[in-house]
Amino acid sequence: MPHVFTLLTAVVFICSLLTYIIVSGSYQREIKTIGTLTRTVVIPGTYKEIPKHYSAKGIIIGEKVEGKASPVSLFGFLSAIPRGMEKAADIIFFIFIIGGVFGILQRTGTISAFIQKLLDMFGHTAEVLVITLMIAVAIGASTLGMGEEFIPLIPLFLIVSKKLGYDRVFGLGIVWLAAETGFAAATTNPFTVNIAQGIAEIPLNSGMLFRIVFFVVALTVTIIFLLRYGAKVKKDPRKSIMPDDDFSIEEHSFEKVDFKTNHIVIMIVGAGLFAFIIFAVQEFGWWINEMAGGFLLIGFAAVVISRMSVTDATQAFVKGMEDMVVAALVVGFARGVQVVLQDGQILDTIIHSAASQLQDFHQFVAAGGMLFFQTTLNFFIPSGSGQAAVTMPLMAPLSDLIGITRQTAVFAFTCGDGFSNMIIPTSGTLMAVLAIAKVPYTKWLKFVLPLFGMLFLLSIIFLIIAVIIQY
DSSP, X not given: OOOHXXXXXXXXXXXXXXXXHSOEEEOOEEEEEETTEEEEEEOTTOOEEEOBOOOHHHHHTOOOOTTSBOOOOHHHHHHHHHHHHHHTHHHHHHHHHHHHHHHHHHHHTXXXXXXXXXXXXXXXXXXXXXXXXXXXXXHHHHHHOOSGGGGGGHHHHHHHHHHHTOOHHHHHHHHHHHHHHHXXXXXXXXXXXXXXXXHHTSOTTOSHHHHHHHXXXXXXXXXXXXXXXXXXXXXXXGGSSSTTOOOOOGGGOOOOOOOOHHHHHHHHHHHHHHHHHHHHHHHTOOXXXXXXXXHHHHHHHHHHHHTOOHHHHHHHHHHHHHTTHHHHHHHHHHHHHHHHHHHTTOHHHHHHHHHHHHTXXXXXXXXXXXXXXXXXXXXXXXXXXXXXXXXXXXXHHHHHHXXXXXXXXXXXXXXXXXXXXXXXXXXXXXXXXXXHHTOOHHHHHHHHHHHHHHHHHHHHHHHHHHHHHTO
């Protein structure tokens, strides 16, 4: 199977070719502030086609002509990935830093001792431990929009899975399936549901009961799916998605460590700082750079409490960063897709065409069409807040014309944007966690597609209910 870098490079190349085929166009945009976040949103009714400029020079090195769109040149394609890395630099270095901090925590023995304590408590009731962890992760994603924050936990969940007798796919599933299900079944997610509701001009956090019910049902489906897979693997390891994988976790392996006072103190301080980081994201508008600084503080605190030498701490930090090289760089490769679509000015055309088609359908079909549209668009804009800023200014008035509520349009957006994060290769975060867990994308897709299908069908059922009850 192709390496993840090969796969994403091929996607960037295909999207570059599409800029020669799909009509170019653009919307006018304006800046809006929703809560603590400022976003550039499209202005409905302002879409205009832009004529393309073709030339031999434009095909090779690119040529800009005022008033015309230029398809992506050969050099534009080659530079798309470096430019994607530049645009995603904050996330890339965030991943490096949390990798380094995790390396320090590993060296202190805190993670080893904590996992051993969990196994001592739940070793004979693995299902209880898995369900508890998944509920906690899903609630964090649904209420606070947590996603990237879970990246440092991937190695920990792999170790838990190994010790409980499962495979690495199960370990990744504990955290990532729960996170993406919670993110999609958003209750108060500030980066999706709140931004979408703000743009749609409906009260923030309104319609809560409907979303809570959906969250419970969706998470139940996800937990049952993962537990059934885990039971199958534990009974017969050959039933694993990766049957030939020896599930080596030498880079995260550990000997039994007693849970000492300094480990407890590190955990309490780390959890307190982590909680403050999440609070600051909500209240102070912190984002990746500030979060990375917060994680660095956790690492510094662990060094001081454990009385680790500066040399040992530095070596552990560097080793942790080294383990994150592929995971960090893959984010830049994925961002290259969005770079070429914007260069060729075809993204707004895709959005305009879909929005224009939806108004001709029955309410039920149109609601399902919104879900399908948002799911597909997430391939090109794998950002919840970014997708909301682009689509909700169009979907909100369109829902008025169709005869469904704006609340339903928001619900279609959160489901379409969220669940597809489980499968799209252009999601830098997904590809990063797969790289950390050492799970090939094709193997993950084989594992997760049945669950995605079930959750997509569940979303359609709830959308139909939403239309009927005028949610």
